[in-house]
Amino acid sequence: MTDFPRKPKYSATRRLHLKSKLLKKAASMLVAESERKKQEKERVVSECFPPLKLSGLSVQELQDLCKELHRKIDVVDEARYDLEVKVSKNDTEIQTLNQKVIGLKGAKRPNLKRVKKSTDDMLGACTDTTKLMKSDFKANLKTVKKDEEKKEEVTDWRKNVEAMSGMEGRKKLFNAGQ
Secondary structure (H helix, E strand, O other), X not given: OOOOOOOXXXXXXXXXXXXXXXXXXXXXXXXXXXXXXXXHHXXXXXXXXXXXXXXXXXXXXXXXXXHHHHHHHHHHHHHHHHHHXXXXXXXXXXXXXXHHHHHHHOOOOOOOOOOOOOHHHHHHHHOOHHHHHXXXXXXXXXXXXXXXXXXXXXXXHHHHHHHHOHHHHHHHHXXXXX
């Protein structure tokens, strides 16, 4: 056994010619299949729903025909709605079962979120110089110190109780409330 690459049976032009022929054949088969489906659909519709004969009908008969058609439409709409509900339930069930299967395999796929990136971020991924510039920019910023909030002095609670007792304490509370 040698490690030389195998020589292809057909030349590149021959393969290209065969590929183009296959594509033409597939295209013609697709057209024929779509035409066949169209004819089948027309045949089924003509069998299930014969053309209406409206000539020679009185007004009352036309109204009865319209009412009957409306009833048939309602039945079909109900069936369509029921099928849509079944399909949506089946889709959710399939989705939950797929998640369970993935969970049983042990490999959890995280839900990916779309992330918007600015041009600076995209350029930063390409070059490291922008990262250096960002770090320099952060180093040159001024730091702002917040003023410390004044803390109340802790006093003895017994003195506070004695000060608030009696009428003087109630007067202070009344004045403080205004």
